Amino acid sequence: MCRHLGWLGEPVSVASLTLEPANGLLVQSYSPRRQKHGLMNADGWGVGFFDGATPRRWRSATPMWGDASLASVAPALRSGCIVAAVRSASIGMPIEATAVAPFTDGHWLLSHNGLVDRDVLPLSAAAESTNDSALLAALIFDRGLDALGDTIVEVAAADPNARLNILAGNGSRLVATTWGDTLSVLRRPDGVVLASEPYDDDPAWEEIPDRHLVEVTPSGVQLAALKGA
Numbered sequence: 001m002c003r004h005l006g007w008l009g010e011p012v013s014v015a016s017l018t019l020e021p022a023n024g025l026l027v028q029s030y031s032p033r034r035q036k037h038g039l040m041n042a043d044g045w046g047v048g049f050f051d052g053a054t055p056r057r058w059r060s061a062t063p064m065w066g067d068a069s070l071a072s073v074a075p076a077l078r079s080g081c082i083v084a085a086v087r088s089a090s091i092g093m094p095i096e097a098t099a100v101a102p103f104t105d106g107h108w109l110l111s112h113n114g115l116v117d118r119d120v121l122p123l124s125a126a127a128e129s130t131n132d133s134a135l136l137a138a139l140i141f142d143r144g145l146d147a148l149g150d151t152i153v154e155v156a157a158a159d160p161n162a163r164l165n166i167l168a169g170n171g172s173r174l175v176a177t178t179w180g181d182t183l184s185v186l187r188r189p190d191g192v193v194l195a196s197e198p199y200d201d202d203p204a205w206e207e208i209p210d211r212h213l214v215e216v217t218p219s220g221v222q223l224a225a226l227k228g229a
């Protein structure tokens with residue numbers, strides 16, 4: 001189970017969202033506060049951001065706290081749409097940079113917190129790795145992000161034990177699901193943060209209920225209950 005974070009708003013630095021907050025993804029990599037499955041997130045990290053319409057990524061299969069260059073470069077990576085994650089690989093899954101979120105289809109950046117039986121997911125030549133999250137990302141990209149809620153309900157029906165928290169961004173919107181794990185939203189004057197857990201103790205963080213679809217656009221945050229709940 002991993003931790004992820006998304007931003008939509010004014011351009012801000014990757015460091016300001018992930019490295020600088022008291023309980024940002026960097027601290028969540030070794031000491032998450034709300035993680036229900038797994039103790040820490042040492043199996044890799046990924047930061048993704050939109051450069052105009054182009055998604056760009058930097059991923060690693062090593063712990064975020066040990067990277068020699070991230071702290072130097074992240075303050076210079078600025079964007080109005082960011083998706084970042086730290087990974088705790090599930091048992092049996094490969095430890096490699098291509099297995100770490102965010103995944104992309106060239107238009108979206110997508111992260112998965114959770115676990116799903118790979119036997120219920122179609123094999124896909126487009127999957128970036130063989131872990132469950134990469135296969136699930138390929139299925140979601142294939143169905144289209146507008147069908148995200150339907151895809152999650154369908155996968156959950158096939159694997160009732162699945163945990164399916166998804167977070168994706170395309171430069172102009174974020175979409176996310178809660179299905180088995182935590183997600184919080186922070187509405188700031190300069191934009192909106194979605195995060196597996198709050199990166200600080202600001203009382204403005206709100207928890208998203210389980211089994212919901214969240215959509216963030218420049219005009220606001222919308223929540224909808226997922227059918228099949």
Ligand code: GLN
Binds near residue numbers: 090
């Ligand atoms: N099932 C995931 C994996 O091993 C676990 C990490 C996560 O929560 N995305 O890739």
